[in-house]
Amino acid sequence: MTAEELKQYLEERRLLIDEALDRYLPGTGDSPKEIHEAVRYSVFAGGKRLRPILILAAAEAAGGQVEQALAAAAAIELIHTYSLIHDDLPAMDDDDYRRGRLTCHKVYGEAMAILAGDALLTQAFILLSTAIPPCPPLVKGEWGDLEGVPGPEARLTVIQEIAQAAGSKGMVGGQVVDMLHEDREVDLPTLTYLHEHKTGALIRVCLRVGGILASAGSEQMEALTRYGERIGLAFQIVDDILDLEGSLEALGKRAGSDLRKKKATFPALLGIEESRRWAHRLVSEAKQTVAVFGDRGVALQAIAEFVVMRRG
Amino acid sequence: MTAEELKQYLEERRLLIDEALDRYLPGTGDSPKEIHEAVRYSVFAGGKRLRPILILAAAEAAGGQVEQALAAAAAIELIHTYSLIHDDLPAMDDDDYRRGRLTCHKVYGEAMAILAGDALLTQAFILLSTAIPPCPPLVKGEWGDLEGVPGPEARLTVIQEIAQAAGSKGMVGGQVVDMLHEDREVDLPTLTYLHEHKTGALIRVCLRVGGILASAGSEQMEALTRYGERIGLAFQIVDDILDLEGSLEALGKRAGSDLRKKKATFPALLGIEESRRWAHRLVSEAKQTVAVFGDRGVALQAIAEFVVMRRG
Numbered sequence: 001m002t003a004e005e006l007k008q009y010l011e012e013r014r015l016l017i018d019e020a021l022d023r024y025l026p027g028t029g030d031s032p033k034e035i036h037e038a039v040r041y042s043v044f045a046g047g048k049r050l051r052p053i054l055i056l057a058a059a060e061a062a063g064g065q066v067e068q069a070l071a072a073a074a075a076i077e078l079i080h081t082y083s084l085i086h087d088d089l090p091a092m093d094d095d096d097y098r099r100g101r102l103t104c105h106k107v108y109g110e111a112m113a114i115l116a117g118d119a120l121l122t123q124a125f126i127l128l129s130t131a132i133p134p135c136p137p138l139v140k141g142e143w144g145d146l147e148g149v150p151g152p153e154a155r156l157t158v159i160q161e162i163a164q165a166a167g168s169k170g171m172v173g174g175q176v177v178d179m180l181h182e183d184r185e186v187d188l189p190t191l192t193y194l195h196e197h198k199t200g201a202l203i204r205v206c207l208r209v210g211g212i213l214a215s216a217g218s219e220q221m222e223a224l225t226r227y228g229e230r231i232g233l234a235f236q237i238v239d240d241i242l243d244l245e246g247s248l249e250a251l252g253k254r255a256g257s258d259l260r261k262k263k264a265t266f267p268a269l270l271g272i273e274e275s276r277r278w279a280h281r282l283v284s285e286a287k288q289t290v291a292v293f294g295d296r297g298v299a300l301q302a303i304a305e306f307v308v309m310r311r312g
Numbered sequence: 313m314t315a316e317e318l319k320q321y322l323e324e325r326r327l328l329i330d331e332a333l334d335r336y337l338p339g340t341g342d343s344p345k346e347i348h349e350a351v352r353y354s355v356f357a358g359g360k361r362l363r364p365i366l367i368l369a370a371a372e373a374a375g376g377q378v379e380q381a382l383a384a385a386a387a388i389e390l391i392h393t394y395s396l397i398h399d400d401l402p403a404m405d406d407d408d409y410r411r412g413r414l415t416c417h418k419v420y421g422e423a424m425a426i427l428a429g430d431a432l433l434t435q436a437f438i439l440l441s442t443a444i445p446p447c448p449p450l451v452k453g454e455w456g457d458l459e460g461v462p463g464p465e466a467r468l469t470v471i472q473e474i475a476q477a478a479g480s481k482g483m484v485g486g487q488v489v490d491m492l493h494e495d496r497e498v499d500l501p502t503l504t505y506l507h508e509h510k511t512g513a514l515i516r517v518c519l520r521v522g523g524i525l526a527s528a529g530s531e532q533m534e535a536l537t538r539y540g541e542r543i544g545l546a547f548q549i550v551d552d553i554l555d556l557e558g559s560l561e562a563l564g565k566r567a568g569s570d571l572r573k574k575k576a577t578f579p580a581l582l583g584i585e586e587s588r589r590w591a592h593r594l595v596s597e598a599k600q601t602v603a604v605f606g607d608r609g610v611a612l613q614a615i616a617e618f619v620v621m622r623r624g
Binding site: 026030032034035036082086089091092103109110111112114115117118119121122123125126127128130151152153156157159160162164166167168169172173175176178179180195206 | 346348396421422423424426427433435437441464469476478479484487489492
């Protein structure tokens with residue numbers, strides 16, 4: 001996939017996911033309209049939709065259909081958005097801007113932002129329990145171990161894996177560790193643990209959920225999981241580098257905000273060059289891992305590349 | 313059931329539920345321990361466990377087993393606890409005490425309290441997707457329409473109903489309306505809407521979940537639902553009356569706190585006597601509704617009685 005093809009692929013997928021999010025979320029005509037306005041303000045704030053795109057790409061790599069994975073993809077984006085709204089609160093990171101727009105609590109007030117986050121997390125589980133189609137993928141893959149039907153047991157597994165990745169031993173746990181180490185010296189193992197939980201767990205589960213919904217076999221699941229772990233960490237390292245180097249135009253928040261808050265970052269611990277080398281190594285491992293999918297894995301290959309090459 | 317028998321029944325059930333909660337929640341040895349401490353502080357803060365008790369009682373009334381419903385009962389209590397933690401936050405109701413103890417954010421700080429609520433809501437869905445036994449009830453009831461096995465589809469339905477009851481068109485929606493009407497005149501339809509969502513939706517779903525897990529037929533489901541709607545509203549009316557009349561000893565928060573915050577209440581709109589009559593009428597309707605369960609419904613009958621007679 002060329003850089004131009006990837007750009008087009010990401011844009012098409014983003015539109016597909018935005019359309020699904022719009023369809024699955026309550027409208028601003030639904031009562032109470034104030035909460036649905038706040039929810040939609042944050043969901044449609046111009047995200048890259050990387051996580052849901054990963055779910056769709058994983059499902060396709062494992063021989064499944066995009067339609068089968070679209071509801072789970074939307075649900076993950078809702079969980080991601082809830083985590084951003086709560087992270088931005090005054091009691092947490094106290095951020096006024098995200099992606100160049102005022103954060104939810106700056107527009108709707110703190111109470112509404114807390115409730116919008118709560119509503120989004122809950123809405124994700126409404127989606128996961130109602131909107132994943134029970135029908136089998138139409139095309140059986142070349143892999144012998146495709147079971148075909150993501151039946152109710154598979155859907156329960158998806159709910160379980162996503163809840164665990166988002167919970168106190170996953171994303172929330174990472175946020176706790178982040179908070180506890182603000183203004184404190186952090187060593188590399190702690191920083192790695194922090195990001196493997198705060199951002200890594202949710203990215204990792206995207207790959208697994210795509211696999212489960214495509215009835216992937218255990219070898220495929222393992223490849224997807226390892227890919228997810230590597231690009232999750234690489235994504236965070238690059239985020240740290242971008243934060244250090246970035247500008248208001250590129251990132252939508254003031255560059256160097258980690259530094260201002262004295263947050264530990266990979267470049268601060270390892271230097272920029274060493275951090276960049278590490279990110280490249282992780283991405284190269286991730287790409288090797290999904291070579292097993294052959295042509296069906298080209299999107300995953302290109303996305304891994306994008307993670308280290310992106311400028312915002 | 314005599315008052316003494318009910319007291320013993322409620323106490324036995326409370327212990328059973330506390331034991332389940334202790335088993336299902338991560339321990340304070342689980343990393344990061346700070347969040348699990350905060351979560352357990354709030355979950356084990358001396359609640360009556362009314363909602364989980366209702367799930368168990370509904371399951372038994374419909375001919376099911378307590379064991380089948382215990383995980384869902386625990387999950388509902390986690391969701392109830394999360395809602396209390398977030399409601400107590402400075403940006404929301406700003407309460408320092410609940411049930412005579414300092415609230416979560418007073419002990420662990422605002423950021424940790426936000427995250428503890430998030431963790432509890434997520435943990436509820438971990439429980440619902442993993443801990444409901446797939447096995448059928450051992451004893452088939454006298455009702456012809458018992459299907460026997462709460463299979464994966466039934467478990468997905470339980471997740472869906474609970475998520476919808478807790479979400480932006482249920483509990484969170486009620487909290488939004490409550491917040492938007494603080495310091496404002498509220499009429500009876502608005503106040504009723506508010507409570508039917510803020511507290512009513514979760515109580516109602518307890519009865520339905522108990523029924524679903526006991527493979528209740530549609531007539532039974534309807535009886536349980538109507539019972540839940542009536543005692544949910546009665547519970548809130550009595551809460552308003554108790555808040556007006558109560559004392560620090562009985563309620564664990566300063567009496568009249570609704571009044572201090574100028575919150576609309578049923579006694580403020582209708583007077584205490586008319587409010588009390590309404591609560592009694594609702595409870596009497598609730599009891600009639602579950603007469604259909606005969607002897608198996610005695611606990612539901614007694615709990616309805618308890619809702620209007622309680623003093624705290």
